[in-house]
Amino acid sequence: MIIDILAFGIAKEIFGGSSITIELSGSSIGYLKEMLEDKYPRLKQLASYMIAVNNEYANNDQEIKQGDEIAVIPPVSGG
Amino acid sequence: MIYIKLTSEILNVQSCIDRVMSPESGGIDVFIGTVRSATKGKKVVQLEFEAYEPMALKEINKIAEEVLNKWPVHKMLIYHRTGILQIGEIPVIIAVSAAHRDAAFDACRYAIDTLKQTVPIWKKEVFEDGAVWVAAHP
Numbered sequence: 001m002i003i004d005i006l007a008f009g010i011a012k013e014i015f016g017g018s019s020i021t022i023e024l025s026g027s028s029i030g031y032l033k034e035m036l037e038d039k040y041p042r043l044k045q046l047a048s049y050m051i052a053v054n055n056e057y058a059n060n061d062q063e064i065k066q067g068d069e070i071a072v073i074p075p076v077s078g079g
Numbered sequence: 080m081i082y083i084k085l086t087s088e089i090l091n092v093q094s095c096i097d098r099v100m101s102p103e104s105g106g107i108d109v110f111i112g113t114v115r116s117a118t119k120g121k122k123v124v125q126l127e128f129e130a131y132e133p134m135a136l137k138e139i140n141k142i143a144e145e146v147l148n149k150w151p152v153h154k155m156l157i158y159h160r161t162g163i164l165q166i167g168e169i170p171v172i173i174a175v176s177a178a179h180r181d182a183a184f185d186a187c188r189y190a191i192d193t194l195k196q197t198v199p200i201w202k203k204e205v206f207e208d209g210a211v212w213v214a215a216h217p
Binding site: 009052056079 | 112128129130131133134135137159170171191194195196197198199200201202203212213214215216217
């Protein structure tokens with residue numbers, strides 16, 4: 001499955017752009033995080049980060065479906 | 080009643096207060112965030128705010144709905160800026176009206192504390208010699 005991933009804040013700098021396209025062989029969020037960390041090891045240096053699916057925070061065992069809007073959410077710092 | 084907004088335009092405090100004012104309210108509690116000139120002794124030049132807009136609005140709305148369920152408040156306003164802000168400018172305004180002050184204070188505090196933890200908005204501090212995404216690294 002080929003998916004687009006949106007990036008914000010420092011994740012945009014780590015990816016070198018506001019989105020990336022990757023080919024995913026598994027479909028869980030946990031698997032996606034492993035793949036991203038292999039490809040972009042700087043993600044592991046963050047205080048934490050979350051994945052959002054369709055504008056909601058997702059757990060590691062949640063499954064990704066074709067067409068979902070996926071985003072990397074580094075530590076938030078609004079206010 | 081809930082009022083939420085993400086905007087690149089300047090936030091006006093008085094118009095936020097006017098929004099939440101209501102005849103049955105006995106008080107309004109307002110939190111105004113302002114851009115400070117230094118972090119850990121280092122001079123800040125400006126701040127840049129970036130939001131994942133649809134999700135940020137969804138999370139802000141969740142906070143406002145939670146507040147209305149948890150406290151007897153009348154109107155709740157949460158406005159947040161995006162883009163580049165200079166020292167002294169206002170990135171966030173929370174305003175809550177209620178019949179009695181305890182609910183207004185508690186709700187306002189809860190809203191700003193939760194916003195800082197859950198809403199996908201990021202702040203970049205720009206110093207004279209570089210820039211840092213706040214809270215990104217341990």
